[in-house]
Amino acid sequence: MEIVALGDAALIVRVGESLGEVLTTLQKLEAADLPGVTEVAPAFASVAVFLRSPEELAQCAAVIPSILGRRARATNKTRAPRLLEVPVCYEPEFALDLEQVSQHCGLAPQEVVKRHAAARYRVRCVGFTPGFPYLSGLPAALATPRRGTPRTAVPAGSVAIGGGQTGIYSLPSPGGWNIIGKTPLRLFDVNREPPALFAPGDQVRFVAISAEKFAQWQQ
């Protein structure tokens, strides 16, 4: 564990790339309810602690190791991860880069789809755009480098592969990941609470659907 300053009013607690460790750290820091802490937010291998004032920084950094040293309380609050099933249409009209992924991986397009939909994923982190889930669990055989030239506009709901990760574009945005399908789910909606569909720790499974089913979902 390493604690580094993020400017003069925040700290980053680096705990290594284990998702379990990140989630436990997040939970302990939240439960500690440290004075002066305005927000605690997880990333891939760390949890950031934001402070009201630079005044609290040294004190906060000093107490964090003992808070994290405490044994995690196995309470009912430690809920089991949710499993979210995400319908995805992998048909050509949405799978803009499936051909390239198939060529890069040396697998037939149907095989790429089959393997992508067969795997279990975990949400590591939500970011890039509001509600964008970075998922771990992509089969190694499907890893594909990002496109040389990013697209200026990727449609919301696009399911994509970027290096060894997979993710879903939550909003229309520029993006360089390889698009292999699209989900009709709304990943981000400010009129919903919480607005983001996914949270760090969630389990995710993709379920292949037809273009007709996709159209029905959207209605």
Place this chain on the structure above:
Amino acid sequence: MAAISILQAGPLTSVQDLGRARRRREGIAVGGALDPLAARLTNLLVGNEEGSALLEITLGGLRLRFEDDRTVAWSGATLSARLGEGEIPAGRPAVVRAGEELEFGQASAGCRAWLAISGGIDVPLVLNSRSTDLRTGFGGYVGRALRDGDQISLGSASPPGPRSPRLADWSATAEWTQTAVTAPVLRVVRGSEWDEFVREAQSSLLRESFTVSAKADRMGVRLEGPILKRANDWELPSEAVAPGTLQVAHDGQPILLLGDCQTIGGYPKIAHVITVDLPRAAQLRPGVTVRFQEITLAEATALFLERERSLQLFRVGLSLRGE
């Protein structure tokens, strides 16, 4: 409900407050006024709560008409704020009467200004803030920048008296209200990847000047200057970034992040602009050169505490005036 009419919106005017905290884990930017001190100060000057919604003006060019009598105050970039025959100096409360127009000229220096109106801008709270998230398109006034012809509601406020003077005979300190300085120097503390940069990069960052490129918006400012090389090219797992973070892209050029920045990023963080210098960072516009000066975390803390003490005195001063 009383309103203001936007006769001319200028290049980018949006409704902002002190931002949308506690939503980073969903990937939602904090946003808010890029100079939070200006927002707090101008709100105090017109009798609002510090976190009331106000207008953030980019490069000037805003013209608006008032439906009823209001107190206003602005601060930020170097520009003129014309009201009838006169001008309202930065940091000085002024009374605008029903039917009058307030017009901001083009900024001769700096990038942004904040205009607080007594009663505040009355837009719905979205995720606990009235700030406009321009990138995602929610909050503020229907999730977008203001356009010519918009009618924006104001909150209720006790109107200025019929014989209140046009302009107050006092103003807030210029250090807080006129933040567009020539040849700005931003103070920084070291970032978590400082040690990963080669020595020349470290000294270049602190000795040479950088030019603000055309790629500058509310998310951040891309700078051009000496290439800042890292001693290694390890991929970093994405982790939190914040307004003020100075990250270095793969081409060796630094990007200074501002209020609408993403919540996480994978570029190495060489340094961070300290909280009290964020007002100056918000004034950087393309073509301007900027330098960085290193200070310690303890110094940054002392500067912050000193500023908050001064602001507290300022608040007390306002209440003693009964304004």
